[in-house]
Amino acid sequence: MHPALLEIINVGCAEGYYAVGLAMRIPTARVHAYDLNPEALRLCREMAALNRVAERVLTGSFCDPAALKAIPFAGRALIVCDCEGYEKKLFTGEIAAFLAGHDVLVELHDGVDITISTYIQRLFEPTHCIEVIESLDDIKKARIYAYPELESFDCRPKKCSSEKAGPTLWSGCLSSRAARFPLHLPGSALHGSHSNNQAHRLFHHQFSPPALAAGAGQNPGAGFWRGGYRGIADGLPAY
Secondary structure, three states: OOOOEEEEEEEOOOOOHHHHHHHHHOOOOEEEEEOOOHHHHHHHHHHHHHOOOHHHEEEEOOOOHHHHHHOOOOOEEEEEEOOOOOHHHHOOHHHHHHOOOOEEEEEEOOOOOOOHHHHHHHHHOOOEEEEEEEOOOHHHHHHHOOOHHHOOOOHHHHHHOOOOOOOOEEEEEEEOOOOOOOOOOOOOOOOOOOOOOOOOOEOOEOOOOOOOOOOOOOOOOOOOOOOOOHHHHOOOOOO
């Protein structure tokens, strides 16, 4: 990625696949990883330690607009958000303006609220170049994924490892201010897992699935995809 990318914020980090993987890919970046599930955060910290990036992966529980604004950005940032519908509450008009010079990748949960995709596009289009990215269907993933970690599985276990009901949509929002500095994703091997979707495709650059070293009982890439944010999106208590 561009060397000016100094901060990564991962809202809905689960066991840390993106948070730890991106910390390994971008050694100059500090990663702020949020999830409401205490066990997910424990596993994220464990995975960060196993992959020797613990000093740059900072974990936190609830990330609301105030928490996002309180992060001391040292330079250009990337916000990766997968919070089960809470994105509509997290990204307000004020936050969109605040992030005008930063890049945002958001999983769109129209199954929770069918207006989310339209809302995110209209919110960021004044300040960002937007691309909607569709993940691969689970059946296709099971047939074409050829990662070493999956060699002992047939198609049925590989499909079950995903848990997703179908393809998901992500909105890639590249800051118009920073568009002249495109993101570049170098190829490198990480250590022990596979991903449960194709969200690695950032603005047409393939983020090849890293293999993360995982702790005992950990299943990176499948784990806590629902995260702890679903209750908030449904209007239930946060904790």
